[in-house]
């Protein structure tokens with residue numbers, strides 16, 4: 001038995017520090033105790049009297065990927081996700097016809113967690129609609145947040161039974177990981193639940209997540225009203241639209257107090273410059289899911305604008321009911337393509353997108369800080385690591401971003417190898433300086 005396991009690689013990408021050629025990450029009790037050049041890491045461990053065993057990887061080592069928006073429960077609904085749709089309402093019809101038949105949601109969610117590990121994911125924002133699917137992250141010992149999804153409550157029903165039901169559902173979510181509520185969308189709940197859900201979460205120190213700017217009718221449009229919508233006594237976003245208000249869905253939920261640093265949103269496609277500014281002011285991260293947007297037939301997200309304006313961004317796959325796979329890097333590659341097509345030419349594109357798929361996702365869920373921090377490689381953080389079959393070199397990060405999908409070869413969660421291909425040698429050898 002040695003004190004420390006050293007994971008060395010031809011290139012280590014810590015995200016919060018420059019990439020390290022011939023680098024290493026030392027791990028003890030599930031946490032990172034050292035990061036740097038391999039020879040230096042081994043020497044300083046020896047100086048501190050620690051014995052180390054080593055697993056070497058001839059490729060890239062990064063923090064575990066963070067899937068910042070998915071519904072693992074829908075992993076068995078690929079028949080919907082493999083279609084192509086004509087916009088949000090068209091997709092919802094296809095989704096509902098399969099969803100209403102029912103499935104073994106627990107088994108589907110567990111299969112989704114397995115897939116996430118296989119694609120190098122160590123933390124997930126998982127939105128759960130059926131209580132039987134609520135323990136997927138907990139059972140798979142993945143990090144992230146389980147969000148209980150709340151939708152379809154009218155103001156009257158919410159006051160009668162909704163609030164109590166939702167509080168019970170939230171308190172019943174298996175922990176770890178963290179927990180929270182996901183008010184589904186601005187248009188699928190009346191105003192009272194949208195006002196109260198954030199308070200329910202905040203009283204408990206949990207997290208909030210909402211689909212926002214996913215449907216075209218959420219966009220703002222020019223309108224002329226003598227009064228502000230929030231003084232008009234309206235019961236829902238739909239009533240606001242029916243009354244001719246062109247207020248965006250983002251302004252609507254902002255007025256209700258939904259946004260903030262403890263909230264992140266999914267999609268952010270139909271967002272004006274003003275909407276994006278609101279998100280930045282509230283420190284609310286956007287989880288971009290471009291492949292899901294394409295399947296549903298939406299426009300492409302304004303990734304170039306988010307990058308130029310410095311919006312906090314993360315990456316999600318969404319579920320297999322609207323996406324071909326749970327591989328976060330496939331969405332990262334799509335974001336790179338879209339950013340360039342929107343005129344983004346800065347050289348930081350690849351580094352920022354890899355950052356979005358790791359630290360950006362952790363930050364979206366508030367797990368980039370505190371005792372169980374993750375999303376980057378630094379001393380004290382959880383040892384959540386992913387190994388890619390990509391040769392080290394000057395363009396390695398660009399290659400990872402542009403064509404890293406399907407190339408994760410091992411996934412380590414809290415210091416434990418949870419997935420590995422045959423190419424990855426799981427058995428550590430005694431670490432000796434200068435043997436490589």
Ligand SMILES: [Zn+2]
Nearest residue numbers: 071211266318
């Ligand atoms: Zn979703």
